[in-house]
Amino acid sequence: MKQRSLMFSPSLLGGDFSRAGEELSIIAASGADYAHFDIMDGSFVPEITFGAKFVEDLRPLSDLVFDIHLMIENPEKHIERFIKAGADMITVHAESTRHLWRVLSMIKESGKDAGVAINPGTPVSFIESVLPIVDSVLVMTVNPGWGGQRFIPQMIDKIQELDSRRTDGGLRYIIGADGGIGKKNIRELYLNGLDLAIMGTSFFSEDDKGGFLHELEGLVE
Ligand code: DX5
Ligand code: ZN
Numbered sequence: 001m002k003q004r005s006l007m008f009s010p011s012l013l014g015g016d017f018s019r020a021g022e023e024l025s026i027i028a029a030s031g032a033d034y035a036h037f038d039i040m041d042g043s044f045v046p047e048i049t050f051g052a053k054f055v056e057d058l059r060p061l062s063d064l065v066f067d068i069h070l071m072i073e074n075p076e077k078h079i080e081r082f083i084k085a086g087a088d089m090i091t092v093h094a095e096s097t098r099h100l101w102r103v104l105s106m107i108k109e110s111g112k113d114a115g116v117a118i119n120p121g122t123p124v125s126f127i128e129s130v131l132p133i134v135d136s137v138l139v140m141t142v143n144p145g146w147g148g149q150r151f152i153p154q155m156i157d158k159i160q161e162l163d164s165r166r167t168d169g170g171l172r173y174i175i176g177a178d179g180g181i182g183k184k185n186i187r188e189l190y191l192n193g194l195d196l197a198i199m200g201t202s203f204f205s206e207d208d209k210g211g212f213l214h215e216l217e218g219l220v221e
Pocket of ligand 1: 178179
């Protein structure tokens with residue numbers, strides 16, 4: 001029996017930026033809950049993608065939950081701007097700031113959901129002290145920086161650990177995973193505690209995106 005629902009956050013990074021508005025409509029029409037925005041600064045990760053204006057210009061086109069993944073150094077400098085742009089949830093990397101608690105508090109005080117992300121080389125214990133204040137924990141299942149990379153299976157242990165800590169501590173965060181996710185691994189991820197699947201390549205490579213999400217839902221039943 002299915003105990004909880006799996007939610008989906010397709011990443012625009014897997015789409016065509018020259019048609020970003022249409023891609024966002026495609027995400028909405030697929031039945032996804034969230035739209036994922038990958039913000040890269042060329043420093044925390046090698047690539048540069050886009051900034052708050054891009055998010056702001058897309059905001060009027062959709063009621064989806066705007067899930068902003070900041071892969072940038074010193075995210076505290078940019079939180080306010082992304083909130084103004086229309087973010088609903090902002091996820092910062094634990095490795096990107098000396099002031100993680102402060103950044104997460106800034107997001108929460110603005111009334112938005114605060115998420116913390118960890119790279120493949122970062123253990124769950126590194127974010128132990130912020131687990132009680134976050135709305136979401138994002139486990140990177142690839143090294144951040146590009147779409148289309150291969151899923152790192154050892155990351156499943158972290159999802160399981162976060163699920164156990166959530167239960168044992170009476171905590172309420174959702175658990176997300178990002179990178180290399182699709183039909184092959186969705187069931188194992190879900191069974192280990194995943195709530196939110198972020199997908200770029202697998203989602204955008206399907207012609208029938210609604211059918212694809214439906215198929216994934218079937219795989220976790
Ligand atoms: C990777 C990004 C991901 C990326 C996932 O640095 O954070 O959100 O879009 O893309 P796929 O699904 O192609 O691995
Ligand atoms: Zn991402």
